[in-house]
Amino acid sequence: MASTKVKIPTIDFCNSELKPNTPQWESTKVQVFEALQEFGCFEAIYDKVPNEIIEGMFDNLKEVFDFPLSKLIEYREKPFHIYDGQIPSIPLYGSVSSADLVLPNSVETFSNTFWSHGNPNFSNVAKSYFKQLMELNEMVKRMVLESLGLNNYIDEFLNSNVFMSRFTNYKVIKGENENEAALPSHTDSTYLTIIKQNQNGLQVLYKNGEWIELNHTSPNSYIVLSADIFMAWTNDKLTSAQHRVVPTGDKDRISIQFFSFPNPDYTLNVPKELVDEEHPLMFKPFKLPEFNKYIMLGAKNGLGLKNYCGL
Ligand SMILES: O=C(O)CCC(=O)C(=O)O
Ligand SMILES: [Fe+2]
Numbered sequence: 137m138a139s140t141k142v143k144i145p146t147i148d149f150c151n152s153e154l155k156p157n158t159p160q161w162e163s164t165k166v167q168v169f170e171a172l173q174e175f176g177c178f179e180a181i182y183d184k185v186p187n188e189i190i191e192g193m194f195d196n197l198k199e200v201f202d203f204p205l206s207k208l209i210e211y212r213e214k215p216f217h218i219y220d221g222q223i224p225s226i227p228l229y230g231s232v233s234s235a236d237l238v239l240p241n242s243v244e245t246f247s248n249t250f251w252s253h254g255n256p257n258f259s260n261v262a263k264s265y266f267k268q269l270m271e272l273n274e275m276v277k278r279m280v281l282e283s284l285g286l287n288n289y290i291d292e293f294l295n296s297n298v299f300m301s302r303f304t305n306y307k308v309i310k311g312e313n314e315n316e317a318a319l320p321s322h323t324d325s326t327y328l329t330i331i332k333q334n335q336n337g338l339q340v341l342y343k344n345g346e347w348i349e350l351n352h353t354s355p356n357s358y359i360v361l362s363a364d365i366f367m368a369w370t371n372d373k374l375t376s377a378q379h380r381v382v383p384t385g386d387k388d389r390i391s392i393q394f395f396s397f398p399n400p401d402y403t404l405n406v407p408k409e410l411v412d413e414e415h416p417l418m419f420k421p422f423k424l425p426e427f428n429k430y431i432m433l434g435a436k437n438g439l440g441l442k443n444y445c446g447l
Pocket of ligand 1: 324
């Protein structure tokens, strides 16, 4: 069971004055940094994505997951597009990912695969959704880098980021297995993952060993998780959130994940400002594709990164 005692912070990003060098920014920045250090996650309340865009995303995605398997497989055959499903260990899980739905071409490929004449409605809502999430993602990263005194790195860091979007469907089951994790405990190999769920079910493992529910408390809620790559690049200053999904509702759960990574050529080198006698270097330099290959070979339970390049 997930704990109801510990609550992860809810942080408000709605204020229109939330710009660098304002008092509002400075106080939000403290909350963001503390939350990502302590929990590796927080709930963001962010009202820049209109409700009709969010509803449009979930309505279109319901249709996608009702399409026959052959469509999902056809999608998988396009470069940079992935369908994961029918995995025996996680039978309720199915997802489609796109290399970058922020790029117009990628949105069109997605629409043209699933709808025979494309789907301008999906294309428009997806473009709008991911454009606004890019801004939230950028604000959070800027706040983290400023908190670490890495202001000189912000532009280079943000320019080297690439993105991936994933839509996931968890089939509802009733019966003796209904409280089992539909997606088992793991950490992500990203900088940040920003998740929107149409039903609660996401949980994070807190350091006291309790699972904490990561619920949406508002229609404008998103869950922001810091992950392996951000933990490595910041020399262990941030926590990589260990999370899982235990759907609770009585209908299929759909979630939208917005992942950010370093580009494949970028060497992850801890900034020298974060290393001194009291804070020795914790990770060797590495590139993401090599780390991903290592993970694929079977590293488990958040030990992957430390085993791979920990010092
Ligand atoms: O469905 C969710 O809320 C989370 C999915 C997830 O953790 C992942 O795809 O890495
Ligand atoms: Fe994840």
